[in-house]
Amino acid sequence: MSKGIISKDEDYSQWFNDLVIKADLAEYSPVRGCMIIKPYGYSIWEKMQAALDKMFKDTGHSNAYFPLLIPKSFFSKEASHVEGFAKECAVVTHYRLKNDGEGQIIVDEEAKLEEELIIRPTSETIIWNTYRGWIQSYRDLPILVNQWANVMRWEMRTRLFLRTSEFLWQEGHTAHATAEEAIAETEQMLEVYADFVENWMSVPVVKGRKTANERFAGALDTYCIEALMQDGKALQAGTSHFLGQNFAKAFDVKFTSKEGKLDYVWATSWGVSTRLMGALIMTHSDDAGLVLPPKLAPIQVVAVPIYKHDEELENIRTYIKGLSAELRAKGISIKFDDRDTQRPGFKFAEYELKGVPLRIAIGSRDMQNGTVELARRDTKTKETVNQEGLADHIEQLLEQIQKNIYDKAFNFRAENTVEVNDYEEFKRLLDEKPGFISAHWDGTPETEQRIKEETKATIRCIPLNNKQEDGKCILTGKPSTQRVLFARAY
RNA sequence: CGGGAUGUAGCGUAGCCCGGUAUCGCGCCACAUUUGGGAUGUGGAGGCCGCAGGUUCGAAUCCUGCCAUCCCGACCA
Numbered sequence: 001m002s003k004g005i006i007s008k009d010e011d012y013s014q015w016f017n018d019l020v021i022k023a024d025l026a027e028y029s030p031v032r033g034c035m036i037i038k039p040y041g042y043s044i045w046e047k048m049q050a051a052l053d054k055m056f057k058d059t060g061h062s063n064a065y066f067p068l069l070i071p072k073s074f075f076s077k078e079a080s081h082v083e084g085f086a087k088e089c090a091v092v093t094h095y096r097l098k099n100d101g102e103g104q105i106i107v108d109e110e111a112k113l114e115e116e117l118i119i120r121p122t123s124e125t126i127i128w129n130t131y132r133g134w135i136q137s138y139r140d141l142p143i144l145v146n147q148w149a150n151v152m153r154w155e156m157r158t159r160l161f162l163r164t165s166e167f168l169w170q171e172g173h174t175a176h177a178t179a180e181e182a183i184a185e186t187e188q189m190l191e192v193y194a195d196f197v198e199n200w201m202s203v204p205v206v207k208g209r210k211t212a213n214e215r216f217a218g219a220l221d222t223y224c225i226e227a228l229m230q231d232g233k234a235l236q237a238g239t240s241h242f243l244g245q246n247f248a249k250a251f252d253v254k255f256t257s258k259e260g261k262l263d264y265v266w267a268t269s270w271g272v273s274t275r276l277m278g279a280l281i282m283t284h285s286d287d288a289g290l291v292l293p294p295k296l297a298p299i300q301v302v303a304v305p306i307y308k309h310d311e312e313l314e315n316i317r318t319y320i321k322g323l324s325a326e327l328r329a330k331g332i333s334i335k336f337d338d339r340d341t342q343r344p345g346f347k348f349a350e351y352e353l354k355g356v357p358l359r360i361a362i363g364s365r366d367m368q369n370g371t372v373e374l375a376r377r378d379t380k381t382k383e384t385v386n387q388e389g390l391a392d393h394i395e396q397l398l399e400q401i402q403k404n405i406y407d408k409a410f411n412f413r414a415e416n417t418v419e420v421n422d423y424e425e426f427k428r429l430l431d432e433k434p435g436f437i438s439a440h441w442d443g444t445p446e447t448e449q450r451i452k453e454e455t456k457a458t459i460r461c462i463p464l465n466n467k468q469e470d471g472k473c474i475l476t477g478k479p480s481t482q483r484v485l486f487a488r489a490y
Numbered sequence: 491c492g493g494g495a496u497g498u499a500g501c502g503u504a505g506c507c508c509g510g511u512a513u514c515g516c517g518c519c520a521c522a523u524u525u526g527g528g529a530u531g532u533g534g535a536g537g538c539c540g541c542a543g544g545u546u547c548g549a550a551u552c553c554u555g556c557c558a559u560c561c562c563g564a565c566c567a
């Protein structure tokens with residue numbers, strides 16, 4: 001176990017918090033529920049952004065930016081949307097402070113806004129209000145826009161990265177001439193998310209659709225990807241919504257079709273947030289610290305020199321310089337940690353804590369033998385390898401690590417996903433062996449609600465391409481045609 | 491918003507019951523010896539004891555009020 005980190009078997013929540021703090025990803029801020037994302041944590045987020053942004057652009061989207069502040073009145077225009085977000089909105093009411101004459105700064109009551117402004121919890125309203133001016137004809141469609149932004153939701157209870165009051169995310173907002181096209185967009189973006197989470201984050205996901213209860217406020221259909229964390233709880237990793245014509249009707253966004261008919265525009269929205277950082281940490285990490293997938297690791301390889309004299313260090317430095325050039329040519333990042341203020345053992349522990357996928361230790365003995373010691377973070381194994389061909393070897397190892405941690409997570413999920421046909425068994429498993437439970441459900445919101453109240457488990461999703469089979473609802477015994485995925489969730 | 495806990499040096503803590511100006515460890519600084527898994531020694535720096543009142547000759551300690559944070563629930567990405 002690493003210094004200052006509790007074992008994850010002992011207290012999973014505490015382990016997660018310790019890890020975020022000790023690995024230098026983030027820290028608490030003076031404001032409740034807000035966090036400071038530190039450089040190391042932010043550099044992982046930047047890598048996520050870069051990869052996602054490219055995927056969005058490759059599928060035809062462009063970035064734009066809409067304001068942080070939204071007039072309060074916009075929120076009342078879409079009924080279910082306001083209901084979904086009203087309880088967690090921060091509101092700006094004044095625009096000036098003043099000195100009260102006793103050295104205190106107070107709100108200047110004379111500077112009260114005519115109409116209060118909402119700090120965006122999501123941007124559908126301001127964006128659809130804007131799209132009204134952008135769209136007149138089918139020739140103006142589709143609009144495929146994404147924005148990288150911060151949003152604020154005044155949550156009752158917050159958790160680093162998983163649920164903070166303010167969080168960073170991207171939100172795509174598209175406008176289409178037909179329902180079919182909008183649905184295709186919704187599905188396409190779900191695929192993009194699944195592709196990213198599985199192939200970059202090495203986190204396996206289940207693609208599916210939300211039930212009516214779990215649907216986004218204002219959506220006709222919500223698609224999602226669900227991941228399973230190491231404590232057996234599910235985490236929603238991304239959502240893609242088919243909004244129908246709800247927002248177009250609320251904001252009066254009409255277009256003239258090819259046939260000369262006036263109709264409302266069809267919409268989608270989709271987003272992933274810094275919550276993905278939480279998923280990344282909780283899926284792979286262990287008691288020694290973070291385990292990062294090579295594709296997202298800020299430092300992919302670290303080289304630690306072991307030396308007694310300056311000439312030895314210089315010899316090692318010269319060698320590492322050459323290796324670095326080779327690795328950089330392959331697009332692999334390497335850090336040479338030549339700090340003489342820390343000893344090698346300290347550095348080893350530190351890079352394990354920070355999840356650097358590969359570590360090279362190199363000393364005079366190695367320089368004489370033409371070798372290095374190579375240590376893998378994911379398996380904690382070490383091997384002595386020849387310096388010759390090392391760059392190629394490292395390249396292969398990084399690919400193996402990327403795959404290995406995916407396989408590990410995949411197997412964990414497989415071991416913790418079970419089909420259950422009996423309600424008592426269902427309840428027992430949730431307590432004794434938490435994970436995904438695949439079970440029949442009669443399809444009613446009432447049943448889903450009752451199961452949630454009695455067990456705290458929710459329907460995470462109705463998996464896409466679900467096998468159709470006859471069965472009985474685990475709660476009511478009514479007929480059902482397919483299984484859905486239950487779990488307790490974050 | 492309900493339940494629980496905690497606020498003492500950068501971090502983790504002792505002291506509080508029984509009032510007398512704060513303990514220990516890590517970290518930090520200097521020097522020396524060290525360097526293949528979190529070094530050792532010597533010396534040193536660092537404190538509105540969460541905040542505001544009250545009791546007292548005297549408060550980290552007793553009393554009152556407030557604030558903040560974390561954990562568990564309801565709500566949620």
